[in-house]
Amino acid sequence: MKWVQVSIETSAMAEDAISNLLMEMDSGGVYIKEDKLNSDRILVFAYFPPDDIIGERVSKINEYLENMRKIGINTGKSKVTIKQVDDEQWSESWKKFFKPLKIGKRIIVYPSWEDISNYQSRDILIEIDPGMAFGTGGHSTTKLCLEILEEIIKGGEIVADIGTGSGILAIGAVKLGASSVTAVDVDEKAIKIAKENLIKNKTIDAVKLLHRDLLSCSDDKYDIIISNISRQASLSIIPMAKELMLENGKIVLSGILRREAKEVHKSLESNNFNILNTTYDKEWSCILAGI
């Protein structure tokens, strides 16, 4: 379907009034772009069907801007531009940014529209659709965690995933062979999204999903504890982690910047953990430690 994009270059002072005018002309909403270098230069975009009153609309906008100026309102450049656009330009175009992602030796994170028939049966396939900001596998911290999980999960492990987000690490752990995962998150929205992803990936039966802070009020013990949150979260988890770990248990800490790794190493050592490995990607680090 074709649309007419009307853009108006104006000032911050006129932004709300212009947006209101466009809404009252049934634009159904406006998109506002601020100039990063000049906070008073604002572009307001609205979209209308390419009907025969588009010319009338544009004249009305121009008259309105002129009237505003005449009563002493700064309307900036007041430049009105129209352009025809096709909704194909955006309805499918965002998908081209998402391609299957190979992580480690055999993990593949892919979006739902991708044809996966070419992958081999030994591949670990994780279906995650891009959406809310909860880890789609493309981020270094998620990638580093999955790589370590691939190395350390041999089969049958009991895993805790603190700050599960999209659930990607819990899904990965189950597919790599963990027998059960307890996944927690403080964010209710994350729990909802994680649940959808667990169902899509047929891993929901092996995962206990809980809306709570860290592992508070848990009596369970784990072979592997993963936390892909931050330095701060890692430092608060370390002192209580041992209590929650089974014999030969391991902890994977991610979401830590390279320059913060030393501080986390120190905390692990002072709590009698052995640091087994630290991996890096871009500015991020991921630490594996054992007891």
Next chain:
Amino acid sequence: MAKKILSVVKLQIPAGQANPGPPVGPALGQHGVNASEFVKAFNAQTQGQDGITVSVVVTIYGDRSFSFILKTPPASVLLKRAAKIAKASGNPREEKVASVTQNDLREIAETKMPDLNASSIESAMRMIAGTARSMGITVES
């Protein structure tokens, strides 16, 4: 987990009734964001206030994931509410459609303060008064 920010997009759209068409589709699609995902989350979060125009700022990250925060309603919406009108004037120079008091102005400025680039409540009131005049709403002195 700090992520690299790719772009920040500001929208004014009806609460609870957004759809993946324009302006949401083109605004987000050009940055590689699935507009349907945003619409689902936005409508869920704004249900109950159906139809009211709200401002929302969407942050798009390097991995094309996004988050959003709802801002205070646009000044135009608050002014129309205070002046009890459904539609602003299309010709603010000649056609005045309603009026608001200084108190209304102060109240709106206080509501909008967190999102305005204003150093004091007085300068925020001046900005709101400018929007009011642009809409054909006179401010009683």
